[in-house]
Amino acid sequence: MSFPITRLRRLRKNPILRNMISETTISVDDLIMPLFVCPGKKVNNPISSMPGNSQLSVDLLVEECKKIVDTGVKSVLLFGIPETKDEHGLVACGENGIVQQAIRAIKEELKNNLLIVADVCNCEYTTHGHCGTIVDGDVDNDLTIETLSKQSLSLTKAGADIIAPSDMMDGRVKAIRTILDENGLYNTPILSYAAKYASGFYGPFREAAESAPKFGDRRSYQMNPSNSNEAMREIQLDIEEGADIIMVKPALSYLDVIRRAKDTFNIPIAAYNVSGEFSMVKAAAANGWIDEERIMMEIMTSIKRAGANIIITYFAKEVAAVLNK
Ligand code: PBG
Numbered sequence: 149m150s151f152p153i154t155r156l157r158r159l160r161k162n163p164i165l166r167n168m169i170s171e172t173t174i175s176v177d178d179l180i181m182p183l184f185v186c187p188g189k190k191v192n193n194p195i196s197s198m199p200g201n202s203q204l205s206v207d208l209l210v211e212e213c214k215k216i217v218d219t220g221v222k223s224v225l226l227f228g229i230p231e232t233k234d235e236h237g238l239v240a241c242g243e244n245g246i247v248q249q250a251i252r253a254i255k256e257e258l259k260n261n262l263l264i265v266a267d268v269c270n271c272e273y274t275t276h277g278h279c280g281t282i283v284d285g286d287v288d289n290d291l292t293i294e295t296l297s298k299q300s301l302s303l304t305k306a307g308a309d310i311i312a313p314s315d316m317m318d319g320r321v322k323a324i325r326t327i328l329d330e331n332g333l334y335n336t337p338i339l340s341y342a343a344k345y346a347s348g349f350y351g352p353f354r355e356a357a358e359s360a361p362k363f364g365d366r367r368s369y370q371m372n373p374s375n376s377n378e379a380m381r382e383i384q385l386d387i388e389e390g391a392d393i394i395m396v397k398p399a400l401s402y403l404d405v406i407r408r409a410k411d412t413f414n415i416p417i418a419a420y421n422v423s424g425e426f427s428m429v430k431a432a433a434a435n436g437w438i439d440e441e442r443i444m445m446e447i448m449t450s451i452k453r454a455g456a457n458i459i460i461t462y463f464a465k466e467v468a469a470v471l472n473k
Contacts, residue, residue, distance in 0.1 A: 172453045174445070176220035176471055180265060180418075181464035184356050185209050185250040186229040197352035198423055199430045201462055203229055206246075206253045213254050213262055219468035223263040225312065225460055226250055227357050230273055236281045236291075237270030241298040248306035255307045265339060266308035268300050268324070269315045271359040278361050279315040279369060286368050293320045297327040304328060304336050312395075314341040316369040321389035337392035339418060343379035343405055346370035349398045349424030356423065379405050380412055387415055393458065398422040400447065403454040410455025419456035421447065426462040445470060 159165050184203045186193065191205035204212055213224060228247040230239045239245065251264055270292065271279045280292025292315065300311045311328070313320050321340050328336055346367045354360035371378060383394050394413070396406045397420035406419050429447070433440035444463050451459050461467065 172449050174448050174452060174459075174467065174471065176468045177222065178452065178457065178459055179221050179464040179467060180223040180225050180458060180460040181216055181221055182225040182227065182460060182462060183209060183212065184227050184229060185246055187231045187246060195352070195356040197355055197427050198462060199434070200466075201356065203356065206250050209250055210253050210257050213258055216465060217258060217262050219465050220472060221464045221468050222261075223265060224254075225265040225267055226308075227267050228272055229358055233273055233275045235275055236295050237273035237299070238295060240270065240273040241295065241302050243302060243306070245302065245306075248302060251303065251306040251308055263309045264307065265310040265312050266300075266303040268296055268303065268311055268313040270295060270299075271315075271361070272357045276362045277359055278364075279366065280317060285364075287317075289317050289319070289369075292317050293323040296320050297323045300324045301327050301331060301333075304333050305331075308336070310337050310339050310393075312339040312341065314344060314397075316341065316344050316366075316371070318385075319389070321386045321391050325390035338390060339393040339395060340386040340389075340391040341397055341420070342383045342386040342391060342394040343402070343409070344370050344395070344397045345373050345402065347373065347398050347401075347422070347424075349401070349422045351424050352427045353423035373401070376405050376408060380408065383409055383413060387413060391415070393418055395420060395460075396456070398425060399451045399454075399456070399459070400425050403450060406451070406454040406456050416457045417455060418458035418460060419451045419454070421451060421459055421461040421463065423462065429463075441466075441470060 159169050186203040186205055188205040189207055192208055193203040195201045226247050230246050269279050271277055278287050280287040321338055386394055393416045395418040396402050399419040399421045409417055429443055432438045448467055
């Protein structure tokens with residue numbers, strides 16, 4: 149049955165009708181806010197390429213977490229900027245590592261009102277900025293999963309609610325699941341950055357986390373942007389190794405990968421609306437070229453419509469403010 153009997157504009161006539169047939173909704177429950185914690189007291193170093201985001205010392209980070217909880221956002225993803233770095237990133241494995249300190253301080257203040265996701269990777273903690281131990285000019289997979297396992301155990305013992313490995317080493321989910329289970333921590337979920345691409349969209353983050361590689365790039369471990377079949381293999385392997393939630397990252401240039409993962413696997417999917425995606429919107433808005441709020445909400449909608457259950461985004465507080473209006 150077609151025109152003139154069928155007229156799709158009938159259901160677009162007013163906002164009540166439009167909302168009634170809306171296929172995609174966004175809630176504060178879907179959002180995770182990334183935060184950067186650095187040493188010191190009362191330190192707030194604004195990240196110039198990511199307006200509104202800063203490196204915060206533990207005391208100010210706790211204050212920021214309280215504000216986040218007040219907006220209704222219920223989860224944060226923590227990245228650390230350590231005092232010192234070493235060749236293997238072992239500085240991230242200590243009981244008094246910067247993220248471990250942050251987790252304990254947040255939990256003391258906010259208890260279980262805020263879910264803490266701990267990013268697990270070595271790139272912020274190595275002198276060379278790569279995600280693992282270098283052997284013959286490249287990251288050695290099997291040595292790196294040992295440090296990642298240690299880091300994961302330490303972060304979980306400090307109180308992290310979810311462990312999120314972002315390194316893209318083969319076999320790391322299994323190694324992390326094994327060490328957590330051996331230590332009785334079988335209830336801590338793993339959110340694996342399963343399909344993580346070698347992307348130019350991480351540019352601003354590397355300023356934020358001080359984690360840019362000192363030589364080469366990450367193409368020998370992160371995925372080639374041209375591949376989607378391979379993403380399905382990455383996700384399948386991570387599920388087999390014990391991942392509880394899988395992630396596609398970045399989000400916007402990879403909405404097709406999110407949709408394909410949703411159609412292929414029965415597992416919760418997270419999407420990371422990464423730093424470059426955030427900064428582009430902020431820069432265009434600062435020039436008056438776009439309506440920031442409208443575009444932010446359209447981006448969130450597109451990521452959920454593609455099939456993501458969870459959105460990791462630097463816009464989390466601002467999205468919550470719109471939802472709370
Ligand atoms: C660490 C890590 C990166 C991001 C999250 N975890 C950077 C990278 O892989 O180079 C990027 C996040 C963003 O751009 O917002 N491996």
